[in-house]
Each structure stands twice: as structure tokens, then as C-alpha cells.
Amino acid sequence: MQWEPKMATGIAKIDAQHKELIRRINKLLDAMKEGQGREMVGEVLEFLGRYVVEHFADEEALMKRYGYPKYPEHKAIHDRFKKEFEALAADNGKRAGSLSLTLQVQNKVVDWLRKHIMNVDVKMAAQLKEKGAA
Numbered sequence: 001m002q003w004e005p006k007m008a009t010g011i012a013k014i015d016a017q018h019k020e021l022i023r024r025i026n027k028l029l030d031a032m033k034e035g036q037g038r039e040m041v042g043e044v045l046e047f048l049g050r051y052v053v054e055h056f057a058d059e060e061a062l063m064k065r066y067g068y069p070k071y072p073e074h075k076a077i078h079d080r081f082k083k084e085f086e087a088l089a090a091d092n093g094k095r096a097g098s099l100s101l102t103l104q105v106q107n108k109v110v111d112w113l114r115k116h117i118m119n120v121d122v123k124m125a126a127q128l129k130e131k132g133a134a
């Protein structure tokens with residue numbers, strides 16, 4: 001997964017976190033591709049999961065701070081993703097290194113994140129910047 005200019009929100013902290021997320025997702029994809037064991041993949045999954053939680057919390061704090069009107073919807077999207085990610089991580093415990101886990105990461109994490117950043121976060125950031133976020 002690659003960071004693309006279309007993903008730029010213009011808010012430094014968010015952009016830095018998105019880049020870090022992509023870096024960690026690539027680590028996970030590499031671990032799975034190299035046929036790393038369940039334990040290693042599990043560790044990378046956990047690491048990524050914790051980062052996702054922190055990043056969403058930071059975005060949500062920013063939305064609240066600037067009184068973003070679509071905060072409830074955006075928060076609900078984050079919460080849904082966190083649940084799906086947890087289910088996916090739990091699945092690793094049963095089917096380590098399986099093609100299905102790799103496909104799930106591609107479809108549910110990579111594709112989701114790319115679309116979420118470009119369609120949801122970029123719009124959110126544009127409004128927050130109007131209110132003074134940088």
C-alpha cells in the first residue's frame with residue numbers, strides 16, 4: 001500500500017499518522033507474504049490494531065475540539081472498523097498465514113483505509129482547517 005497525494009488532508013499530525021498506518025500495514029502484508037508464523041503475524045496485527053485505536057482517538061479529539069458537525073457519523077465509522085479489525089485479528093489465531101487472512105487484510109484494511117482517507121478524512125480535514133486546524 002502506498003501513500004498517495006490524494007490522501008493528503010493538510011493537517012500535519014493526521015497526515016503523519018496516516019503514513020505511519022500505511023507503513024504498519026505494509027509490515028503486516030510483508031509478514032504474511034513471507035509466511036511468518038501465526039505468532040509473528042499476530043504481533044504485527046496487534047501493533048497495527050493499537051495504532052489504529054490511537055489514531056482514531058486523535059482524529060475524534062480533533063473533530064470534537066473544532067465542533068465538527070459530522071462527528072457522530074465519523075465516530076460510528078471508526079467504531080465499525082475497529083470491530084471488524086478485531087474480528088480479523090481473532091481470525092488469525094485460527095487460520096494463520098492463510099490466503100483468506102491476506103485477502104481480508106487487502107479488502108477490509110487496505111481498500112477500506114484508502115477510501116476512508118480520501119473520501120471521509122480529506123473532507124473532514126477541509127472543514128477543520130476552515131476553523132483553524134493545521
Ligand SMILES: [Fe+2]
Binds near residue numbers: 059078116120
Ligand atoms: Fe477517519
